[in-house]
Amino acid sequence: xxDDGQYLTGKxxxxxxxxxxxxxxxxxxxxxxQCVSSTVRSLADESFNVxxxxxxxxxxxxxxxxxxxxIINMIYCHVLSFAELREVRKI
Numbered sequence: 280x281x282d283d284g285q286y287l288t289g290k291x292x293x294x295x296x297x298x299x300x301x302x303x304x305x306x307x308x309x310x311x312x313q314c315v316s317s318t319v320r321s322l323a324d325e326s327f328n329v330x331x332x333x334x335x336x337x338x339x340x341x342x343x344x345x346x347x348x349x350i351i352n353m354i355y356c357h358v359l360s361f362a363e364l365r366e367v368r369k370i
Contacts, residue, residue, distance in 0.1 A: 293325055303328045305364065306356075307335030312347040319356045329356035332364055 338344035
């Protein structure tokens with residue numbers, strides 16, 4: 280899904296997720312420090328449990344990527360690697 284930076288604002292995604300009884304959302308994407316972070320915060324504000332897959336996201340630089348993950352981890356979401364997610368979910 281393409282994210283305009285405020286994916287839940289003015290859209291019915293929140294209603295769709297709630298109507299499907301979805302509580303957990305796993306995110307990956309481009310621009311960790313922009314689109315991914317904004318979507319994480321919006322989902323967290325709506326009380327969804329959010330997981331960001333760190334090695335399935337990217338930013339303009341590795342430093343931007345790492346810093347944003349440090350900021351959002353354990354406040355708005357849980358940051359995991361894909362391997363960690365596979366282990367947790369037994370995929």
